[in-house]
Amino acid sequence: MNSREQALDNALIESIVTQTVDELAPRGLFNFNAPRQTLMGEGAILKIGDKLRQLGASQVLVIADRVVHEQGLMRSMERSLERAGIKFTIYPCITREPDETLVASATELLARNQADFVLGFGGGSALDAAKAIALAGTSQSSLQQLAEPGFAGRRVIGLGAVPTTAGTGSEVTDISVIMCADRWHKFVIKHVDLMPDLAIVDPGLMLDLPPLVTAATGIDALTHAIEAYGARSSHPLAKALAICAVQSIAEALPIVVGNGGDIAARLTMATAAYKAGLAFSNSGLGLVHAISHQIGARYRLAHGIANGILLPYVMRFNALVCQREYAAIAHMLGVTRTGMTEREQCMASIDAVRQLLADLGLPGNLAGTNIHRDDFAAIATDALADVCIRDNPRNVTEADIVTLLEEACGNKNNL
Ligand SMILES: NC(=O)c1ccc[n+]([C@@H]2O[C@H](COP(=O)([O-])OP(=O)(O)OC[C@H]3O[C@@H](n4cnc5c(N)ncnc54)[C@H](O)[C@@H]3O)[C@@H](O)[C@H]2O)c1
Numbered sequence: 001m002n003s004r005e006q007a008l009d010n011a012l013i014e015s016i017v018t019q020t021v022d023e024l025a026p027r028g029l030f031n032f033n034a035p036r037q038t039l040m041g042e043g044a045i046l047k048i049g050d051k052l053r054q055l056g057a058s059q060v061l062v063i064a065d066r067v068v069h070e071q072g073l074m075r076s077m078e079r080s081l082e083r084a085g086i087k088f089t090i091y092p093c094i095t096r097e098p099d100e101t102l103v104a105s106a107t108e109l110l111a112r113n114q115a116d117f118v119l120g121f122g123g124g125s126a127l128d129a130a131k132a133i134a135l136a137g138t139s140q141s142s143l144q145q146l147a148e149p150g151f152a153g154r155r156v157i158g159l160g161a162v163p164t165t166a167g168t169g170s171e172v173t174d175i176s177v178i179m180c181a182d183r184w185h186k187f188v189i190k191h192v193d194l195m196p197d198l199a200i201v202d203p204g205l206m207l208d209l210p211p212l213v214t215a216a217t218g219i220d221a222l223t224h225a226i227e228a229y230g231a232r233s234s235h236p237l238a239k240a241l242a243i244c245a246v247q248s249i250a251e252a253l254p255i256v257v258g259n260g261g262d263i264a265a266r267l268t269m270a271t272a273a274y275k276a277g278l279a280f281s282n283s284g285l286g287l288v289h290a291i292s293h294q295i296g297a298r299y300r301l302a303h304g305i306a307n308g309i310l311l312p313y314v315m316r317f318n319a320l321v322c323q324r325e326y327a328a329i330a331h332m333l334g335v336t337r338t339g340m341t342e343r344e345q346c347m348a349s350i351d352a353v354r355q356l357l358a359d360l361g362l363p364g365n366l367a368g369t370n371i372h373r374d375d376f377a378a379i380a381t382d383a384l385a386d387v388c389i390r391d392n393p394r395n396v397t398e399a400d401i402v403t404l405l406e407e408a409c410g411n412k413n414n415l
């Protein structure tokens with residue numbers, strides 16, 4: 001082969017290699033998004049000033065739950081920020097689940113304050129509000145724009161989260177749930193910049209959480225873990241976090257409801273909510289959340305209560321395609337015996353969830369709510385449009401949701 005033929009040969013090989021690489025499609029990839037920094041454990045809040053200084057914060061806007069503020073739970077944070085020389089403004093505006101109007105007014109405050117860091121302090125309501133304010137405020141966008149698929153705006157200031165409930169996992173998710181101005185629908189916004197830069201998780205802030213809120217928020221965390229474990233987009237890392245969270249919740253949730261002052265059990269629950277949050281933020285949820293976003297807004301049902309009611313009904317529906325997953329969950333809930341078939345284990349997991357709800361004093365059906373049969377079709381339509389539906393492991397139709405709602409209404413006779 002002469003040198004000209006050799007050059008042609010090389011060019012041909014090069015073009016075949018280029019074409020082959022261009023046609024390669026990666027398979028089975030998954031992203032894993034988490035806060036840059038986490039500080040977790042009893043007394044973690046005392047270190048918040050140091051952490052914020054490391055992150056370069058100098059002027060912090062704190063979006064806080066009003067009850068938490070009035071209870072004096074923010075004093076340690078205030079002292080730590082003072083000692084670190086960080087200026088801050090506390091806006092204790094969260095008195096219920098946040099809505100569009102609240103986000104708009106706090107966004108104006110953010111601009112006036114010239115804050116370079118937003119910190120959410122409270123339950124999921126305060127954290128979700130802080131996250132939406134930071135992204136909407138600095139990208140100068142409305143919530144409608146944030147909720148549009150492919151929204152390209154960016155958050156250009158810091159974001160931190162201090163949870164005072166162990167449930168939503170919002171401190172480690174790239175999600176914010178905000179009520180529309182009509183307080184009838186919810187925006188479920190997912191964006192990479194909604195992931196906080198810093199999570200400070202201190203079980204000492206959760207000791208006075210009332211038993212009913214402790215139970216409802218804990219069941220929210222359990223729902224995250226179970227939905228993330230079975231989600232279509234789940235993957236080994238999310239599954240490992242989710243299954244581990246189920247085990248911790250089974251162990252610690254009854255204890256924190258019965259004895260809220262048990263700091264070790266509170267830490268176990270806070271860690272479980274964190275793990276479940278990371279799991280679902282990186283894998284997806286399912287039908288429980290798709291429906292609960294609708295009925296929570298319409299009938300003023302606390303998020304965890306709505307999830308708890310729906311969870312066993314949705315598990316029964318999904319069991320057709322999730323037998324193996326639910327059998328593993330039964331194992332973590334401690335309700336398997338030798339000799340049980342996988343199907344028996346799967347059904348045992350559903351019974352165990354029902355029993356846990358009863359033990360915690362949470363409602364097991366929708367009978368005590370204002371839900372009405374006339375609304376079922378609209379709820380089903382909206383649930384099918386919810387971002388959470390796409391990760392439900394079983395295909396769902398409007399008729400399936402209506403049937404499920406009828407089942408979940410139990411013996412309600414005023415439908
Ligand atoms: N971003 C996410 O990934 C995500 C996930 C699930 C749910 N959510 C959203 O989170 C919100 C619910 O959050 P939540 O369940 O944490 O409830 P919440 O923040 O609404 O708080 C519930 C109640 O507990 C009180 N409270 C909070 N901490 C307390 C404490 N330490 N001591 C005493 N009282 C305390 C609050 O004042 C409030 O009355 C809903 O809007 C839901 O849609 C978000």
Ligand SMILES: [Fe+2]
Pocket residue numbers: 168220223224289303307
């Ligand atoms: Fe949730």
